[in-house]
């Protein structure tokens with residue numbers, strides 16, 4: 001049954017599709033990935049990737065929050081609708097901040113999806129935190145808690161650390177915060193996230209251990225006394241944004257302002273986050289890192305075109321340049337300006353037309369039922385960035401698989417043509433993504449993890 005339908009599907013392509021798109025017979029190899037969809041589904045056990053690049057002095061393991069590699073063993077993982085609905089609230093928060101009417105500062109995003117485990121204090125206490133390029137301040141829950149949600153590891157207790165200190169209100173570090181206050185001359189911080197989560201506490205400094213041989217002394221972070229929200233048992237958040245308070249700025253002296261990561265293709269494999277290292281690795285291609293002065297936290301880049309099945313979609317580059325494109329580790333699904341998304345969707349649907357379509361999944365409106373196929377052919381998708389670089393997405397960044405009967409194109413359109421584009425973490429999967437802040441460049445290398 002399955003092989004018959006695959007054969008019919010193949011014939012369909014030879015007969016219908018080739019005359020339209022392909023002039024030369026090589027086209028079919030350039031057009032599709034042939035994959036076993038099981039490779040896109042997570043397994044029950046974690047297979048740790050040893051691929052962590054040795055380029056850099058400090059490499060930390062990155063895992064998906066949900067799934068067998070996560071140190072947080074949640075009693076119940078959210079379902080796909082919940083994950084995608086949360087993604088929508090994060091994107092709404094980004095768009096409300098990037099709107100021309102300035103939203104109030106300090107209002108941050110929803111929470112991201114990848115976890116790293118790092119050490120706070122002396123002796124160090126391991127804490128698993130969400131890593132997020134879309135926010136700046138790092139924070140963890142701290143004892144004594146006024147209100148803490150449940151977390152996996154014991155809550156950090158500053159009184160047990162010999163290197164801990166409060167930061168005073170008169171410090172310039174205090175005035176650099178988006179939201180700050182003062183209690184008995186100690187600096188108080190607050191962050192409100194777009195999904196309603198929040199943290200409030202004392203601005204502190206202590207040793208931050210990234211890897212056993214890489215310690216940042218006097219690292220500034222929030223000691224959260226009143227924390228509410230869906231952080232899913234993570235101890236807090238590691239802020240990799242561009243402002244002064246972020247770990248990237250604080251690590252500058254030790255590592256230079258360069259970091260890189262690889263997000264694993266499924267939640268049953270691992271990736272890495274590294275600080276420092278050289279950006280001149282051979283197969284990494286760079287595009288300019290852009291800045292939006294009204295959105296200083298975010299890393300922007302210049303998306304200029306999209307290729308589907310080896311062909312460039314006819315979308316005017318101004319569709320992208322008018323609104324800008326943010327690189328965000330915490331958004332799941334890439335958002336495109338409406339015109340660009342509908343062009344991508346129709347090209348993708350055309351090349352997938354031999355598969356049965358399936359019901360939409362939350363924000364994903366182009367889904368297929370792939371049950372019964374051992375191999376499927378999915379169109380290649382590449383994003384082209386300024387500087388003439390094209391990045392061929394991994395298959396795990398093209399389809400979002402709820403399961404074999406619901407496999408969806410992992411992109412969505414913005415509802416407003418004035419909203420910025422966002423490159424989400426699905427589309428970053430498996431790339432060695434380099435942020436060379438000093439040279440203002442973002443790089444993509446294939447097969448990072």
Ligand SMILES: *[C@@H]1O[C@H](CO)[C@@H](O)[C@H](O)[C@H]1NC(C)=O
Pocket residue numbers: 164165166183184186202
């Ligand atoms: C930090 O400030 C809090 C609140 O003012 C206070 O309770 C605590 O003792 C201070 N800790 C240190 C180490 O100074």
Ligand SMILES: *[C@@H]1O[C@H](CO)[C@@H](O)[C@H](O)[C@H]1NC(C)=O
Pocket residue numbers: 079080081361402403405406
């Ligand atoms: C596939 O996933 C969708 C969305 O999570 C769900 O509604 C559906 O029941 C699942 N189907 C199977 C066969 O598991």
